[in-house]
Amino acid sequence: MLSLLLSHWPLNRRLLIGLLPILLLWFFVALHPGGDSEELRFLLIALATSATLLALAVLQSPEAFLVALPVRRNDLVRATYVAGLLAALLGLALPLAARWAVTGGSLPAGVLGNLALILVAEILALLVFLPLRFRLGPHGLTVFAGLLLAGLVALHLGPGVYAGIETVTETATRALAHPARTVPAALAAMALLGLLSSHLACAAFARRSF
Amino acid sequence: MTHLLDLRGLTKRFPAFTLGPLDFAVPAGSITGLVGANGAGKSTLMKLLLGLLPADGGAVTLFGRTYTGAEPELKARMGFVLDPPGPPRHLTPLELGTLVKPFYPRWDAARFRSLGQRFELPMKTTFQKLSQGERMKTLLALALSHDAELLLLDEPTSGLDPLARRDVLDLLLEVVQDEGRAVLFSTHIVSDLERVTDQVAFLKDGRMILAGAKDDLLDAWRLVKGGPELLDSPAAARAAGGRRCEGRVELLCPAEDARALATPEAVLSERPTLEDLAFFHGRPLETLPC
Numbered sequence: 001m002l003s004l005l006l007s008h009w010p011l012n013r014r015l016l017i018g019l020l021p022i023l024l025l026w027f028f029v030a031l032h033p034g035g036d037s038e039e040l041r042f043l044l045i046a047l048a049t050s051a052t053l054l055a056l057a058v059l060q061s062p063e064a065f066l067v068a069l070p071v072r073r074n075d076l077v078r079a080t081y082v083a084g085l086l087a088a089l090l091g092l093a094l095p096l097a098a099r100w101a102v103t104g105g106s107l108p109a110g111v112l113g114n115l116a117l118i119l120v121a122e123i124l125a126l127l128v129f130l131p132l133r134f135r136l137g138p139h140g141l142t143v144f145a146g147l148l149l150a151g152l153v154a155l156h157l158g159p160g161v162y163a164g165i166e167t168v169t170e171t172a173t174r175a176l177a178h179p180a181r182t183v184p185a186a187l188a189a190m191a192l193l194g195l196l197s198s199h200l201a202c203a204a205f206a207r208r209s210f
Numbered sequence: 211m212t213h214l215l216d217l218r219g220l221t222k223r224f225p226a227f228t229l230g231p232l233d234f235a236v237p238a239g240s241i242t243g244l245v246g247a248n249g250a251g252k253s254t255l256m257k258l259l260l261g262l263l264p265a266d267g268g269a270v271t272l273f274g275r276t277y278t279g280a281e282p283e284l285k286a287r288m289g290f291v292l293d294p295p296g297p298p299r300h301l302t303p304l305e306l307g308t309l310v311k312p313f314y315p316r317w318d319a320a321r322f323r324s325l326g327q328r329f330e331l332p333m334k335t336t337f338q339k340l341s342q343g344e345r346m347k348t349l350l351a352l353a354l355s356h357d358a359e360l361l362l363l364d365e366p367t368s369g370l371d372p373l374a375r376r377d378v379l380d381l382l383l384e385v386v387q388d389e390g391r392a393v394l395f396s397t398h399i400v401s402d403l404e405r406v407t408d409q410v411a412f413l414k415d416g417r418m419i420l421a422g423a424k425d426d427l428l429d430a431w432r433l434v435k436g437g438p439e440l441l442d443s444p445a446a447a448r449a450a451g452g453r454r455c456e457g458r459v460e461l462l463c464p465a466e467d468a469r470a471l472a473t474p475e476a477v478l479s480e481r482p483t484l485e486d487l488a489f490f491h492g493r494p495l496e497t498l499p500c
Contacts, residue, residue: 003312010309011298064295068260069313070285210262210295 004071004079005086012056023049027098039108042099047118050091054122057087058130063137064210074202077134081126081198088122117172123190127197135204212238214360214392215259219268222258229254229416231268236360236409239389241382243403243424244396245488246413252396255413256292256364259394261285272360286314289353291363293345299338303331303348307355314356322355329374342369350378354385361385363395367402375399379406400485412488419492424484432468433486434461436477441495445470451490462490 030045058080066076092115099107128147133140155164175182213235221230229251236242246252257263259270261277269276272284297306303326311317326333329347337345346369353361367375382393383406397403403410403424411421420427440446440459445467452461463471468479
């Protein structure tokens with residue numbers, strides 16, 4: 001497992017270095033006053049950084065080559081889940097740390113809750129995407145994009161995209177009013193979904209031919 | 211004799227092609243060549259051995275054990291050259307070394323560097339920018355840098371110039387100096403096999419048509435050359451293959467039949483080369499070009 005997590009560095013090092021100037025530019029823009037609210041700017045940069053690192057962690061994997069190495073297929077699948085989660089967390093922690101360093105600790109109100117929502121959304125996306133990827137290979141991304149699109153269309157034809165997001169945000173805000181009850185329940189639900197998703201991904205990957 | 215690799219009835223079925231059932235063993239201290247035309251099933255067999263494809267029947271035993279529950283441990287004792295699926299194209303040989311190092315407990319970075327120098331590899335050029343020969347050498351360097359006991363090499367000499375090919379073959383001979391090691395390599399360059407192999411297996415349309423110790427195989431067959439009257443002999447009907455060309459006939463016959471055929475004058479009977487075996491075996495008389 002550790003070998004697989006370590007393999008991300010040589011695999012992604014060059015891309016990460018290539019992306020660094022862009023990330024730094026985003027940071028610079030987000031940390032300075034502009035037209036948008038301070039909170040929105042900060043959330044946008046956090047989302048962009050986190051999604052970028054998450055994509056690097058779960059997309060850049062030469063599966064066939066790795067399967068030929070001394071590694072269990074199940075470990076390869078589980079390592080991708082862990083790497084995805086760590087990348088998403090790192091992507092949120094970096095702008096948070098930058099903001100912390102620039103402002104000496106002050107954060108816009110409500111930012112932490114919204115960061116948690118971003119993280120939950122990313123994890124949910126990961127839990128849907130990875131079984132598809134491990135079953136279908138590169139085509140998994142296409143199917144995932146299709147599902148996302150279908151979801152957006154359904155939202156658009158129903159309550160509307162913005163209203164949908166607002167409903168989710170309000171529900172989350174209400175739930176977070178009683179964190180002692182809702183946070184453990186949410187964590188348990190996520191863990192259950194994670195187990196189900198990784199089980200599906202392992203089963204699918206065990207049958208893949210290269 | 212210890213077998214590092216043992217196949218028993220190994221079978222893989224595709225909609226338009228079936229490989230096997232294959233029964234075959236690679237003894238320690240040997241180099242075994244796998245010969246076959248494109249599409250014969252060589253790469254499919256290599257992928258089955260590396261667990262990249264699930265088998266539909268039969269068993270693969272490596273170092274006396276099956277993959278069940280021991281895949282990483284067994285694979286750590288094996289080196290491979292297989293392209294495709296090759297390594298990530300955006301990495302340099304140096305980075306590929308860094309990538310695979312954590313997976314092999316016996317990874318030897320100094321050996322990897324020294325092989326890079328021996329093969330004159332541009333260690334900081336990405337894999338996609340390397341020539342075909344350099345790619346093969348990179349994969350070989352990776353396969354040879356973790357003290358592997360069994361090397362599975364799919365067309366390792368493809369794309370190499372004659373000098374580099376000879377160097378690679380010499381390297382394989384060095385590997386089996388240690389009698390606990392073995393090499394299985396596939397090729398369609400039969401002259402490579404003549405130089406280094408102890409055992410040869412011929413694959414045709416997914417079936418193993420001939421397999422055994424190289425010298426035994428060559429001793430078991432004769433290439434008989436003569437006029438059309440050769441075809442009148444009952445022994446000619448038992449020929450494994452041959453061709454008729456401008457009034458001359460060449461037949462690949464079992465050695466005992468060759469003695470019966472070689473009675474008339476102007477008939478030549480000679481020990482075939484591996485290339486003759488690969489070329490003639492299983493080819494009916496009229497199907498081969500002159």
